[in-house]
Amino acid sequence: xxxxxxxxxxxxxxxxxxxxxxxxxxxxxxxxxxxxxxxxxxxxxxxxxxxxxxxxxxxxxxxxxxxxxxxxxxxxxxxxxxxxxxxxxxxxxxxxxxxxxxxxxxxxxxxxxxxxxxxxxxxxxxxxxxxxxxxxxxxxxxxxxxxxxxxxxxxxxxxxxxxxxxxxxxxxxxxxxxxxxxxxxxxxxxxxxxxxxxxxxxxxxxxxxxxxxxxxxxxxxxxxxxxxxxxxxxxxxxxxxxxxxxxxxx
Amino acid sequence: xxxxxxxxxxxxxxxxxxxxxxxxxxxxxxxxxxxxxxxxxxxxxxxxxxxxxxxxxxxxxxxxxxxxxxxxxxxxxxxxxxxxxxxxxxxxxxxxxxxxxxxxxxxxxxxxxxxxxxxxxxxxxxxxxxxxxxxxxxxxxxxxxxxxxxxxxxxxxxxxxxxxxxxxxxxxxxxxxxxxxxxxxxxxxxxxxxxxxxxxxxxxxxxxxxxxxxxxxxxxxxxxxxxxxxxxxxxxxxxxxxxxxxxxxxxxxxxxxxxxxxxxxxxxxxxxxxxxxxxxxxxxxxxxxxxxxxxxxxxxxxxxxxxxxxxxxxxxxxxxxxxxxxxxxxxxxxxx
Numbered sequence: 235x236x237x238x239x240x241x242x243x244x245x246x247x248x249x250x251x252x253x254x255x256x257x258x259x260x261x262x263x264x265x266x267x268x269x270x271x272x273x274x275x276x277x278x279x280x281x282x283x284x285x286x287x288x289x290x291x292x293x294x295x296x297x298x299x300x301x302x303x304x305x306x307x308x309x310x311x312x313x314x315x316x317x318x319x320x321x322x323x324x325x326x327x328x329x330x331x332x333x334x335x336x337x338x339x340x341x342x343x344x345x346x347x348x349x350x351x352x353x354x355x356x357x358x359x360x361x362x363x364x365x366x367x368x369x370x371x372x373x374x375x376x377x378x379x380x381x382x383x384x385x386x387x388x389x390x391x392x393x394x395x396x397x398x399x400x401x402x403x404x405x406x407x408x409x410x411x412x413x414x415x416x417x418x419x420x421x422x423x424x425x426x427x428x429x430x431x432x433x434x435x436x437x438x439x440x441x442x443x444x445x446x447x448x449x450x451x452x453x454x455x456x457x458x459x460x461x462x463x464x465x466x467x468x469x470x471x472x473x474x475x476x477x478x479x480x481x482x483x484x
Numbered sequence: 485x486x487x488x489x490x491x492x493x494x495x496x497x498x499x500x501x502x503x504x505x506x507x508x509x510x511x512x513x514x515x516x517x518x519x520x521x522x523x524x525x526x527x528x529x530x531x532x533x534x535x536x537x538x539x540x541x542x543x544x545x546x547x548x549x550x551x552x553x554x555x556x557x558x559x560x561x562x563x564x565x566x567x568x569x570x571x572x573x574x575x576x577x578x579x580x581x582x583x584x585x586x587x588x589x590x591x592x593x594x595x596x597x598x599x600x601x602x603x604x605x606x607x608x609x610x611x612x613x614x615x616x617x618x619x620x621x622x623x624x625x626x627x628x629x630x631x632x633x634x635x636x637x638x639x640x641x642x643x644x645x646x647x648x649x650x651x652x653x654x655x656x657x658x659x660x661x662x663x664x665x666x667x668x669x670x671x672x673x674x675x676x677x678x679x680x681x682x683x684x685x686x687x688x689x690x691x692x693x694x695x696x697x698x699x700x701x702x703x704x705x706x707x708x709x710x711x712x713x714x715x716x717x718x719x720x721x722x723x724x725x726x727x728x729x730x731x732x733x734x735x736x737x738x739x740x741x742x743x744x745x746x747x748x749x750x751x752x753x754x755x756x757x758x759x760x761x762x763x764x765x766x767x768x769x770x771x772x773x774x775x776x777x778x779x780x781x782x783x784x785x786x787x788x789x790x791x792x793x794x795x796x797x798x799x800x801x802x803x804x805x806x807x808x809x810x811x812x813x814x815x816x817x818x819x820x
Contacts, residue, residue, distance in 0.1 A: 291595050293602070364789075417804045424526040425807065427598050428737050432800035435734060443793045 293427045294414070297434025298407040300441055305403030307448040310458045311391035317381040317446075321374030322389055325446065328370035335363020378446040388449045396458045410437060485642075490775040492644040496633070502763040503756075504652035504721055507659035510755030511714035512732065513739035514666065514748055515707045521683040521746035522703045523584070525597035530711060530736060532608035533576060535729035537712025538719045539616045541568030542623045549625065557627035557650070561716055568716060573708035579604055580704050588700075605730075612726045621724045624651060651720040662713055663752060666706070670748065675702055683746065731796060735762070738799040742806045744813025753814055761802055762795040 248271075256264035277295055284290050339359050346352040379387045410433060418429035442451050467473045512534060519527040527533075544564035554560050583604060587597055630653045633645025670676040675698075682689040682699045690696060715729060722728070739758045743750025769787035790798065806813060 291598065417807060424594055424598055425741070427528075427595070428526060428741070429804070429807075432734055432738075432803065435731075436797045436800055439794055439797055443791060 290419075291427050292430045294430030294432075294434030294437075297410065297430075297437035300434075300438055301406040301410060302399070302403035304441055304448055305406055306396065306399040306457060307454050308391045309394050309399040309402050310396035311454060312393040314381060314386045314388065314390035317378045317386060317389050320381050321377035321446075324370055325374040325378065325389075328367050328374060331370060332363065332367040335359055335367065338363070375446050385455075386449075387452075388446050388454075395460075397460050486775050489642055489644045490772050492636075492640075492642055492646050493772055493775065496644065496646045498760075498763055498767055500646075500648055500652055502760045504649075504655045504717075505763065506756035506759030507655045508714050508718045508721065508755075509732075509735055509739045509759050510752040511659055511662060511710050511717070512736040513743065513751035513755050514663070515710040515714070516736055516740040517743070517746055517748055517751040518703055518707055518710070520740070522679060522699060523588075523597070525594045525601065526737065526745075527707075528598060528601045528733065529579075529605040529608055530707075531729045531731070531733035532605045532612065532726075533572065533708065533711040534715030534718070534732065535612045535724075535726045536575060536608050537568045537572035537708065538715035538724050538729070539612050539726075540571040541565055541712065541716045542616065542621055542719070542724055544568065545623045555626060558654070559624050559626045559650070559720055561623055561720055562654075565712065565716055568712045569709045572712045573705045575608075576704045576708045577701060580700065609726065609730065616726075618726055621719075623724065624720045626650060649721070651717070655717045655721060658713060658717060662710070666710070666748065669706075675699075679703060734796050735759075735799040738803040741803055742813055744815040747813065747815040750813050750815030757814075758799045758802060762798045765789045765798050766792045766795050 252264050252268055252271075255267060277299065280298075281292065281295060284292050339356055342352065342355050342359060346355065378389060381387055414426075414429055414433050418426045441448060444450065445452070448454060462470075512530065515533075516527055516530050519525065519530070541561055541564045544567045545559075545561045548554075548560050548563055553563065555562055583600060584597070587600055592600075627650050630648040630650055631646060633647040636646045637643070668676075670680055678689065678694045679699050679702060681692070682694055682696065686696075689699075715724075718729075718732070735758050739754035740751050741754070742757055743752070743754030766788065773787055
């Protein structure tokens with residue numbers, strides 16, 4: 235049996251199994267399995283490209299997947315004006331201050347000559363930057379999380395079309411990948427595996443705990459879809475008519 | 485008085501927990517480092533080996549408890565520990581026979597072995613959840629405290645209490661004994677010396693007539709013992725939950741790498757570095773600062789640098805910093 239026949243037969247077997255689920259159990263679970271299978275296939279293609287072509291073993295796929303999910307919320311959900319009024323600007327100012335102090339530290343370390351003075355300046359910058367960042371960040375975060383905590387309590391997204399979440403999620407994941415690359419590429423392959431696992435766990439920890447960003451472990455309901463919701467389809471007479479003409483009306 | 489109170493407060497919430505946690509991490513990291521030194525791969529299944537060993541110990545503890553056997557003030561789990569070690573050693577030796585041996589014969593690249601160990605990890609993970617379930621299990625019994633906070637306050641008349649749990653004292657004592665025994669074994673016995681020779685230079689060791697399969701088997705038995713002891717101590721100190729043990733993998737790897745992979749001394753140092761940074765960074769310093777600083781300077785906030793949920797992130801950040809500035813770790817482990 236050559237490869238083509240074997241591949242076709244295996245795909246055929248999977249198709250038969252999915253159809254079997256549909257006929258003997260329910261079409262909902264059959265579609266669910268198909269859906270999950272396709273999503274896993276896309277993730278597996280990513281691993282395959284990275285490991286197969288580049289030889290880099292990445293254990294942190296779940297972190298990148300999580301960033302894609304985060305991008306969907308940040309891009310497509312409507313903004314929460316009350317939360318923005320409560321502390322939206324100051325939280326971003328706080329993050330900017332944090333980033334600037336890190337940038338200052340990097341600048342100092344590359345420009346100043348090595349010695350005690352550089353160490354002192356580095357530590358002062360780090361500690362002062364962190365203190366200012368926390369003093370700006372904490373009240374803003376608390377204020378945002380107090381806004382209608384049952385449903386919102388987060389800044390919301392940009393209210394843009396959901397399809398934009400794909401490139402944005404890609405950019406976020408690329409940013410994370412750049413950090414991993416900076417630290418762990420060029421080390422042994424085992425270290426890359428541990429580093430990717432670690433960064434993925436950190437990303438997941440941040441997304442779970444920073445409620446102001448995307449509600450942490452609570453659900454964000456009603457993400458917009460590029461296609462209509464089921465309930466809208468059922469309410470749409472022309473769709474129902476078309477479905478009936480296929481003989482699907484039961 | 486204020487100073488004494490501060491010291492006791494810090495001892496209670498920082499030093500004692502960090503020393504106990506550090507000993508547990510050190511034992512875990514020793515296992516990882518031994519595998520790395522002798523079998524030359526990073527064993528992702530280590531956390532779940534710990535979970536498996538602890539699970540067996542928990543089951544035997546329950547059996548002993550139902551038979552009415554106890555150690556008085558000490559936890560019954562200590563009696564069950566040898567059974568846990570024996571069963572875990574049998575499991576990892578069997579895993580080595582059916583899984584790792586195949587790849588060792590093929591001289592597979594380390595990264596292949598890493599993936600193989602991830603597969604083993606998932607199997608062990610499933611096995612533990614299948615047998616004991618994914619929930620929290622408490623199996624600590626005996627005396628809860630060596631010194632209770634109230635007794636300490638009464639004894640010294642200070643405002644702050646110092647509580648030392650039996651599990652914490654036990655952790656430190658056991659860790660010291662186990663580490664001493666391990667170092668004696670590695671430095672003074674024939675088998676231990678052959679293990680070190682094999683770790684230093686495989687070809688040379690083979691030429692001088694060391695039986696590699698024997699070295700590998702002894703390593704696995706040692707690793708099973710270390711993993712079970714570390715897991716049981718952690719379980720006695722906190723509680724046993726399979727998922728927590730999987731999460732321990734990250735700080736354990738961080739400890740082993742920070743200390744220098746393949747260096748047993750480094751693994752111990754790394755364990756304490758990671759434990760102390762996790763505890764100090766996630767500790768709320770408000771009360772301690774309140775004692776030391778004058779009243780006008782007393783802080784409003786908790787003075788907690790990071791929320792406790794980020795403690796795994798802390799260990800990883802330390803790992804990255806060490807990888808960037810000192811890639812072989814603090815104790816000159818294997819080069820990367």
